[in-house]
Amino acid sequence: MSKIEESVEVIAPLTTVYNQWTQFEEFPRFMGGVEHVEQRTPTLTHWVTSVDGVKREFDAEITEQRPDERVAWTTVSGDVRQAGVVTFHRLDDARTKVMLQLDHDPAGIADTVADKLGFVRRQAKGDLARFKEFIEARGVESGGWRGTA
Template sequence: MPTLEEQIDIKASGDAVWNQLHQVEDYPRFVEGCRDARREGTTGVHLDVDTHGTAHGIDADTQDLRPQSTMTWRTTDGSHLRGSVSLLPIDSDHTRVQVRMEYDPHEAHSAFGGPKGFAQSSAIERMVREDLQQFKDLVESHPTK
């Protein structure tokens, strides 16, 4: 199963980044194709995603492995996607966000669309980098929490 790893440095404290990461309702502001997102229970997340004009839902379970440091997620709706988001403090005002994602290419295509085959890996990497940049912009546009 392919693994994708990306990272970005954000000018914000680890607490501010962690708090924003857990604001599920804001996911449409930085996750490509996400139209709506909401918490379901204590660890569940539901995303309404638009893939090439077709709407569908994605359900995932999240766990905080190390509070204020690492959150893991895995889909629970049949597609086999999972990953983690880890925060690494650079200093009191800067945080490195590392994303690691494991995915089955066929199921990633079914869930999020895009090209198939070799081009799909590049498209997924590009989408994750763009989502991280949008997340960075969102966090940096908010005053420190």
């Protein structure tokens, strides 16, 4: 099991950043390798990814959601095994820190090698940087899901 912790400062208000993060179906716009995300229920998402030509599908369940504070999840089906939490921290009226903690369990030899070489960590760091660019360029969130789990 690999443990990853990354963070990024975003120049946008806390609620804007949180609301955008909860728009899971927009994740392919800034997450590398994510082809499609479908929110099937308030707490269940279906993911299709493709990394280096390897296509995977899995479901993730939101296990905890506190608006403007945190979203936690775990995979519940498919060939990806991970759990994580994203927390949101108000720095001031115009800046927010986004912190990601991810537990990733590589599946197979190729995943294990990629993990050992730091691919998952670099991917997470790059995804957060692209999220920052995405929300800062927009200036406003495209929607928001403020449910609780």
